[in-house]
Amino acid sequence: MNLLTPLEWRRMARWTAHPLRFAVAAALLVVLALPLPGWAGDPSNQMKETVDRAIAVLSDQALKTPERKEERRKKLREIIYTRFDFNVMSQGAVGRQWKSFTPDQQQKFIPLFSRILENAYLEKIENYQGEQVLFTKEVLNTKKSGTEVARVDGVLQAKEREFSMSYELVKEPDGQWKVFDIVLEGVGVISNFRSQYQEVLKNNTVEKLLKDLEDKANKPPEDITKPAGK
Secondary structure (H helix, E strand, O other): OOOOOHHHHHHHHHHHHOHHHOHHHHHHHHOOOOOOOOOOOHHHHHHHHHHHHHHHHHHOHHHOOHHHHHHHHHHHHHHHHHHEOHHHHHHHHHHHHHHHOOHHHHHHHHHHHHHHHHHHHHHHHHOOOOOEEEEEEEEEEEOOOOOEEEEEEEEEEEOOEEEEEEEEEEEOOOOOEEEEEEEEOOEEHHHHHHHHHHHHHHHOOHHHHHHHHHHHHOOOHHHOOOOOOO
16 A cells, blocks of 8 residues: 655545545445455445445436436435444544433434534535445454444555545444444544544533534535534
């Protein structure tokens, strides 16, 4: 794998500071453009099914007309959202302070956070240009609580560069594996959001954070990249 130059690293840092514009858009939807290796298990295979369906929508010429843009986005939401565990992602984005949220505050946070993720990556997904991921390893593990988790490692091949990446998944009671984090070049999507939100919560209330998220969620996608509270 080629090393990044300082300028490329700074550019990469800007992407990973707002990770869903790159990691989720490029990595999630293009992950299985290449054939799965023989060792691939349920996590990889279920992601393949999701990605294949999403790419079919993106490749549908009839849905690329301006008047059908919202219809295309609705189809993408229906497909992609089934492969994300937004409850786990929300808890991870807040960290330990999640337990200090009231049940009502938690229920408010989850859809707001989901909308921010959507605003950050959906338009990028629609600009899919055939980037690929080569899987290298799948690791299954069981936590002390009995929860089954998996990590799927790979290499993202995009525009003459390769980036290491991993998908973190959790097994739901119905047997479905859902993504709760994506790690790109050692930088996790959720950890980036967590650092932002914990900074806000240091000197502000949970309600202030929720208000910031609500304002951000209602902004155009190009404004989503600013940290909460800014």
